[in-house]
Every structure is written in C-alpha cells, then in structure tokens.
Amino acid sequence: MFRRMLIPTDGSVHSERAVISGIGLARALKASVLGFHVAPPFSSLSYLVEVLGGQQQAYEKEMAERAERYLEDIRNIADAADVPCECEYRFEHHPYQAIVTAARQRDCDLIVMGSRGRQGLGRLLLGSVTHRVLLHTDLPVLVCP
C-alpha cells in the first residue's frame, strides 16, 4: 500500500493533528514518514545585501532553529509510535512547490496535511497551501481536519 509518507508541518495545531493522524496511519500500514518544514527565504533588494548580510545570517539561523523545533516534535511522536522517521526543511517562497517537489524527489507515495491554514481566511476555509498542493501533485493527499 503506502510505503513512505510526506508530512509537512507549519507548527500550527492543525498541522500537529495531521502529524498524529499521519503517524498513526504509517504505523497501521507499516510505512515510514518524512517530516518536512518550509521556511520563507530572506528577501532583500540586491543593493542592500551588504548592509543586511549579517541580518540574513541571523534570520536563517533563527528559521533553522524553528524548523528543527517543529521537526523534533514529529520525530518524538514517530519514535513513540515506533515508526521510522526522517526530517528535512527547505527555504522556499511557495510552500506548496517545495512540498510537491520534495514528495517527488524523496519517493513519497502519500502526503498528509491539515485542512486549515494558519493565515487569513485560510483559517476558516480549506488552507491555501493544502489547496495548492491538491492542484499540483499527482500523489494521493490525506487531508486531516
């Protein structure tokens, strides 16, 4: 059936529920999971690079620490359920693109995501990242409420 699941997290409560469902399913189907986080890259105008160089490093360090924190939660839940788990984070402007690309590159056969986003109207309706992933992937997507 499913052998390897990509479980993206944005650190929200909805993501956490999807992580728990995904790892539960992985345990039932004897699959492995790939925890994944996408952080927005540091944006600045090119002529400001020299001025902001130090800030960029600080920003990336901060984002990497945050990503590690989110992914550590996935690793802990997977370890408790005795499910093999790897974790990865990337810097990318469009999270849906990073998710679709990573799923293909890392040979995943299922994506597990929350149905609500953490921004704007997405909190009330179907999350925009989940919606875009559904529009751009050729893999099954388990959408958890």
Next chain:
Amino acid sequence: MFKRIFVPVDGSQQAMHAAAIGIAMAAQDGAKVLAFEVLTPLPAVTLAADSLLGGKNGHDTSATVRARQHLADVATMARDTAVACEEGYVFDRRPYAAIACAARRAGCDLIVVGAGEYAHGQHVQLSHEVARLLGSTDIPVLVCP
C-alpha cells in the same frame, strides 16, 4: 487506524481508482467499506411540473439503475479482497453536503474520494465538490488523483 471507510463514487474511472485505494487500505487494516453515490435530481420548472411528471420517473429509474451498477462494481472489488462492503445512494443537488452528512451518519472515520469527482463529466484536477467537502467535513479525507 481507520475502521469504517466511506467511498463516494460517481461512475468515473478516477472514482473506481480511488475506491480501489480505499479497499486496499481497508484490507490491510481490517476495516469496512461503505460505497455511496449521490444522484442529481431532475430539475423541474414548477409550471411544467405536470408535463414532466412522467419523465421524472424515467430519469430517477435510470439514474438509480446506473448507481446500483457502479456500487455493485465497488462491492465486487471489495469481495475479491475479502473486505466487508455496504452500499447506499441518495438524490441531492449538493454532492459535498450529501457525502459529508452520510459519512457522519454512518460513523465513518475516513472518506476516500477521487480529486475530480462530481465535476459533471469535466476533467479537472480538483472538483469544486471535493474542495467544498474538504472545507465542510470533520472527517479525514484521502484525495486520490
């Protein structure tokens, strides 16, 4: 993990593919499957209702016969893998609402649906009905491309 899997179909090939994934998950996890189809009632202008009465019965009968055939195909697929399968259908103008309601009433804990189901015969990556279903149900939904 999941014990009762709700499988809405619309007679399309994609729906049968999604049903096959749902049945495979049920087989691996010892779950039951409920195959379900939502039929569109014939729209009738009130003034012309009298003249349409005869025709309406014809529409309902042929739609029901088709639905039974689709559901029987899913039931055969389930029987082949020794999975318990129930069938049901309903007439409703809003497939997403009918699916969300029937799945909740049947006590299902997963819905497995084709991404382009109920798109009125058009080929789309994600149908409006499936997108609305994701925003309106509190049951996890596995969307299969």
